[in-house]
Amino acid sequence: MQDSQFVMLLWFVGVLAEAMTGALAAGRKRMDLFGVMIVGCATAIGGGTLRDILLGNYPLIWVEHSHYLLAIILASLLPVLIAPLMRYLTTLFLTIDALGLAVFSVIGAQKTLALGFSPSVAIVMGVITGVFGGVIRDVLCNEIPLIFHKELYGIVSIVTASCYVILQMADTSAWISLGVSLWLGFSLRLLAIRFRWSAPTFYYFDKAQ
Amino acid sequence: MQDSQFVMLLWFVGVLAEAMTGALAAGRKRMDLFGVMIVGCATAIGGGTLRDILLGNYPLIWVEHSHYLLAIILASLLPVLIAPLMRYLTTLFLTIDALGLAVFSVIGAQKTLALGFSPSVAIVMGVITGVFGGVIRDVLCNEIPLIFHKELYGIVSIVTASCYVILQMADTSAWISLGVSLWLGFSLRLLAIRFRWSAPTFYYFDKAQ
Amino acid sequence: MQDSQFVMLLWFVGVLAEAMTGALAAGRKRMDLFGVMIVGCATAIGGGTLRDILLGNYPLIWVEHSHYLLAIILASLLPVLIAPLMRYLTTLFLTIDALGLAVFSVIGAQKTLALGFSPSVAIVMGVITGVFGGVIRDVLCNEIPLIFHKELYGIVSIVTASCYVILQMADTSAWISLGVSLWLGFSLRLLAIRFRWSAPTFYYFDKAQ
Numbered sequence: 367m368q369d370s371q372f373v374m375l376l377w378f379v380g381v382l383a384e385a386m387t388g389a390l391a392a393g394r395k396r397m398d399l400f401g402v403m404i405v406g407c408a409t410a411i412g413g414g415t416l417r418d419i420l421l422g423n424y425p426l427i428w429v430e431h432s433h434y435l436l437a438i439i440l441a442s443l444l445p446v447l448i449a450p451l452m453r454y455l456t457t458l459f460l461t462i463d464a465l466g467l468a469v470f471s472v473i474g475a476q477k478t479l480a481l482g483f484s485p486s487v488a489i490v491m492g493v494i495t496g497v498f499g500g501v502i503r504d505v506l507c508n509e510i511p512l513i514f515h516k517e518l519y520g521i522v523s524i525v526t527a528s529c530y531v532i533l534q535m536a537d538t539s540a541w542i543s544l545g546v547s548l549w550l551g552f553s554l555r556l557l558a559i560r561f562r563w564s565a566p567t568f569y570y571f572d573k574a575q
Numbered sequence: 576m577q578d579s580q581f582v583m584l585l586w587f588v589g590v591l592a593e594a595m596t597g598a599l600a601a602g603r604k605r606m607d608l609f610g611v612m613i614v615g616c617a618t619a620i621g622g623g624t625l626r627d628i629l630l631g632n633y634p635l636i637w638v639e640h641s642h643y644l645l646a647i648i649l650a651s652l653l654p655v656l657i658a659p660l661m662r663y664l665t666t667l668f669l670t671i672d673a674l675g676l677a678v679f680s681v682i683g684a685q686k687t688l689a690l691g692f693s694p695s696v697a698i699v700m701g702v703i704t705g706v707f708g709g710v711i712r713d714v715l716c717n718e719i720p721l722i723f724h725k726e727l728y729g730i731v732s733i734v735t736a737s738c739y740v741i742l743q744m745a746d747t748s749a750w751i752s753l754g755v756s757l758w759l760g761f762s763l764r765l766l767a768i769r770f771r772w773s774a775p776t777f778y779y780f781d782k783a784q
Numbered sequence: 785m786q787d788s789q790f791v792m793l794l795w796f797v798g799v800l801a802e803a804m805t806g807a808l809a810a811g812r813k814r815m816d817l818f819g820v821m822i823v824g825c826a827t828a829i830g831g832g833t834l835r836d837i838l839l840g841n842y843p844l845i846w847v848e849h850s851h852y853l854l855a856i857i858l859a860s861l862l863p864v865l866i867a868p869l870m871r872y873l874t875t876l877f878l879t880i881d882a883l884g885l886a887v888f889s890v891i892g893a894q895k896t897l898a899l900g901f902s903p904s905v906a907i908v909m910g911v912i913t914g915v916f917g918g919v920i921r922d923v924l925c926n927e928i929p930l931i932f933h934k935e936l937y938g939i940v941s942i943v944t945a946s947c948y949v950i951l952q953m954a955d956t957s958a959w960i961s962l963g964v965s966l967w968l969g970f971s972l973r974l975l976a977i978r979f980r981w982s983a984p985t986f987y988y989f990d991k992a993q
Contacts, residue, residue: 393779515816605987638839
């Protein structure tokens with residue numbers, strides 16, 4: 367019970383961070399408040415929603431518990447209120463966002479395992495939960511998804527979800543699997559930001575195009 | 576019976592209007608007839624399809640009644656035939672489109688309530704049915720969705736769906752709920768066009784980006 | 785048994801070709817290896833995945849057989865290794881891609897018929913399976929989908945899927961339906977490339993926009 371409450375708390379941190387990245391991206395495109403709300407919500411719950419649709423896992427969390435949606439809508443409108451403060455909060459915001467990435471990757475893998483799917487599907491779904499909120503955000507903002515060409519965001523998600531799944535397969539206790547993989551993902555992301563690590567780029571040029 | 580036939584007629588008006596906005600958007604991008612057809616159909620049935628996927632409500636309407644699809648395909652190709660006339664029909668077209676928005680928002684909410692979901696989910700699904708056809712259209716046309724930064728389209732959808740749900744919750748008769756919310760949404764949208772009302776914009780700028 | 789093994793082989797050819805078009809498109813946008821992998825996989829399995837979600841046909845193939853996913857991930861990373869060779873392989877690549885289009889269109893229609901849906905739904909699902917991988921690829925790469933404005937890609941898919949469904953409705957043997965429609969789609973696509981055939985374009989211009 368305490369376990370699931372702690373995961374729930376982490377999930378809210380992740381949703382809050384994602385909703386804020388969505389709202390800020392919408393603000394950069396000078397969207398109106400409706401746009402900010404939709405992009406914020408889609409960023410926050412898009413990854414998990416896509417995972418559950420791919421798994422056929424109904425009802426969706428925010429359809430069953432519709433009061434969550436109200437919290438997510440409020441979170442997506444929060445940056446509008448605190449925008450003038452945001453530039454002083456960059457470090458705090460990046461830290462919360464890094465925590466959100468690790469949390470979503472672990473929760474995505476955890477839920478998929480709990481539904482009885484294979485470890486490799488659990489890793490894939492952890493990554494989808496972790497990064498596709500951001501992909502949907504950037505598609506709605508008419509940008510190439512940031513995670514496809516910048517920083518170790520995607521790789522961090524793969525490492526985090528894999529770490530959790532491997533520890534669970536090795537019959538490690540739930541708490542240790544959760545703690546170790548969260549800590550690994552969180553610190554890897556912060557190190558990637560700090561030292562500007564990024565994955566190797568593939569550049570293809572052909573005259574035909 | 577008459578009730579559902581009337582809603583059905585309104586639904587066709589909405590689908591026709593949406594298919595036409597999709598086809599015109601495709602024409603602005605100089606797409607070929609295949610592109611016009613796909614964008615037209617995706618605009619017309621995209622919102623309702625997304626709603627049913629999110630609710631896990633199968634089979635989809637156009638999969639079960641595949642003759643509807645033929646009508647939608649024809650509607651999406653109609654603007655190609657009447658394009659030279661379209662500029663004289665702008666007012667008629669905006670009026671049909673406004674009616675379509677109100678109809679989709681109400682139908683989306685109505686179907687969700689009928690499936691036994693909560694009032695707040697019904698409002699959300701009304702809005703998704705009302706506006707996501709247009710979002711999918713703009714994503715396929717590589718534009719920032721119009722409804723995220725122009726006019727009161729999204730807000731009208733929220734007001735219309737909320738009005739219907741609140742009236743239904745208050746045990747108002749089906750006809751009055753339908754009529755009042757359609758009338759409210761339709762006139763609000765026309766007033767927004769006439770007086771260029773729009774929702775407040777959020778503009779966020781940071782050097783980091 | 786041999787029948788399904790042959791279709792399976794063709795399916796792998798299609799998936800390989802689609803994963804490669806995705807990876808090359810990602811390379812043109814200078815994405816990193818994570819982006820290449822996601823865009824490659826989404827292109828390869830996006831069309832079939834969308835079909836199964838629209839039909840409510842769970843579990844998805846790559847969720848049930850997760851080892852397929854490993855093959856698709858490897859296929860999406862292949863172009864990174866052979867990129868310097870790709871410009872000498874253009875003809876081979878276009879040929880494989882044409883085969884992939886025909887195969888996906890037929891398989892999409894076949895699976896939909898096997899699930900008991902109507903012939904017209906089968907044609908629609910054949911087209912969705914055939915072309916939506918490419919649509920998702922171009923949306924993720926922030927481009928207007930190529931198939932909406934270039935060459936006979938979409939029309940070939942419609943013709944191929946329709947041919948298969950009509951032959952099956954006429955009680956033609958499975959092998960002949962498969963062979964004739966594959967051959968028709970494959971040669972039509974190659975002819976379209978060779979003679980630069982394309983569908984008529986719709987160009988709509990209005991001052992209002």
